[in-house]
Amino acid sequence: MDPVPRATSDDTNPLRRLSLDDLRLRTSMKWRTYPDDVLPLWVAEMDVPLAVPVAEAITDAVALGDTGYPAGTAYARALADFARARWDWDGLVVERTAIVPDVMLGIVEVLKLLTGPGDPVVVNCPVYPPFYQFVTHMDRRVVEAPLGAAGRIDFASLEGAFRHAVADGGRAAYLLCSPHNPTGTVHDAEELSAVAALADSYGVRVVADEIHAPVVALDAGFVPYLSVPGAENGLSLMSASKAWNLAGLKAALAVAGPAAADELARIPEEVSHGPSHLGIIAHTAALRDGGDWLDAVRAGVDDNRRLLAGLLAERLPEVRYRPAAGTYLAWLDCRPLGLGDDPAAAFLERGRVALSPGTSFGTGGAGHVRLNLATSPELLTEAVRRMAAALT
The missing domain is CATH 3.40.640.10 (Type I PLP-dependent aspartate aminotransferase-like (Major domain))
Incomplete structure (x- = not known):
């Protein structure tokens, strides 16, 4: 695999604040379920630092021993x-x-x-x-x-x-x-x-x-x-x-x-x-x-919706994607790719990208994957590159 590009430091977009190395220090489900060569764009965790008001509220409570x-x-x-x-x-x-x-x-x-x-x-x-x-x-x-x-x-x-x-x-x-x-x-x-x-x-x-x-x-x-x-x-x-x-x-x-x-x-x-x-x-x-932080995330997700649409049009034009107004998740119809009911399995095995399999979402999910957009543009770009490479 080619090296994964690093996120850039951008104080206006929380999604661009953390590098892949930073994220791999995390011990949560998103970052511990798969090996380190897999890009995890599945479960709904965002690749962001905590909003400052939230971090301050937690640390102030801990300093007071306010943990009852x-x-x-x-x-x-x-x-x-x-x-x-x-x-x-x-x-x-x-x-x-x-x-x-x-x-x-x-x-x-x-x-x-x-x-x-x-x-x-x-x-x-x-x-x-x-x-x-x-x-x-x-x-x-x-x-x-x-x-x-x-x-x-x-x-x-x-x-x-x-x-x-x-x-x-x-x-x-x-x-x-x-x-x-x-x-x-x-x-x-x-x-x-x-x-x-x-x-x-x-x-x-x-x-x-x-x-x-x-x-x-x-x-x-x-x-x-x-x-x-x-x-x-x-x-x-x-x-x-x-x-x-x-x-x-x-x-x-x-x-x-x-x-x-x-x-x-x-x-x-x-x-x-x-x-x-x-x-x-x-x-x-x-x-x-945390309103200002939230609006910065919303703007970053808006940018990523447009980025994903462009990347898919260029690299995976058969995948059907309708950018939506809600959540930071993208629902991709991969049925034209001929990867069967669970295309997430192929993207994981051949492309080392972890996505949520559509089959787990009930009737209508077969042949689909869910992709988490709440990541840096660099990781999103690399994920689509890997997904495209999985088909060759």
């Missing part, structure tokens, strides 16, 4: 302020929130409130693999409603899934991924209002995973599900985790619409013991003081 149990509503208040400033939404009421360990464990707790063993949970596939894993492990069953050809919600498909889900008269939920992972689709207000109306007509409860909400293109806007008409009995899970690269600092918030507040209040008190106190400190600092 979490308490208070600072995180919820910071998220409410962020939602008001960023999304022009005043509907995030601190009293209608609950601290949970992370978004997926929060989803589990909320689904326990809304459904029982064996009940159906509708998902839009292809979708984040833990949706399948966590739902089935809690003894619920997944009902798929495939996305449309453009990667947006197919309402005929969704209505069919709702009809099937409630056919036996039981309780049903819809686990909405917004923005959608892996496609990056940012659902608009009209679509979300249609979701709320359809769910109401079938008696399906909506639970929105909005973990990627802060990470949208600079020219795009995010619409919280609970902000649209008809979503009053919905629930949302939010976190600063993805936007500020805080997966190792566990904390998230469950947020209820006004008609779901009593249900959210039934979450067992011991669930609030699961989040890390340092995690809550970090997430609160990110939401309060």
Whole structure:
């Protein structure tokens, strides 16, 4: 393999701050799963230094020995302020929130409130693999409603899934991924209002995973599900985790619409013991003081979307890629390459690039890969070069 180019020092773009040598010092999943000759562009960790306000908040807490149990509503208040400033939404009421360990464990707790063993949970596939894993492990069953050809919600498909889900008269939920992972689709207000109306007509409860909400293109806007008409009995899970690269600092918030507040209040008190106190400190600092850093990351991801589109057009023109407005993930249709259902295996074995296999995202994922854009332009360029070389 040719040497990997080094990232350049660019104070305006956090994605250009760290070299490959810097990144390989990390001990997290992204950097320890594969050998050192593999470029890891798979799991959703960003190749960035911590935002300074977050690092300072953590180090200040450690210096004080402030490493006990979490308490208070600072995180919820910071998220409410962020939602008001960023999304022009005043509907995030601190009293209608609950601290949970992370978004997926929060989803589990909320689904326990809304459904029982064996009940159906509708998902839009292809979708984040833990949706399948966590739902089935809690003894619920997944009902798929495939996305449309453009990667947006197919309402005929969704209505069919709702009809099937409630056919036996039981309780049903819809686990909405917004923005959608892996496609990056940012659902608009009209679509979300249609979701709320359809769910109401079938008696399906909506639970929105909005973990990627802060990470949208600079020219795009995010619409919280609970902000649209008809979503009053919905629930949302939010976190600063993805936007500020805080997966190792566990904390998230469950947020209820006004008609779901009593249900959210039934979450067992011991669930609030699961989040890390340092995690809550970090997430609160990110939401309060990390806005400039976030916008720099968003600009860097925007640049990388354009870069990837150009690189694929030049080196892998058969790969279909539709740059999306949300997340820092790219969904690549590699079926024209003839690499079978799992092209990620070929890119790993022959090109030494680790990507997420599309087969793990459910129906519609075969022949696709998910690529993490939150890296330096140099590493992204090298990854596409290796992917192209894997075909020769």
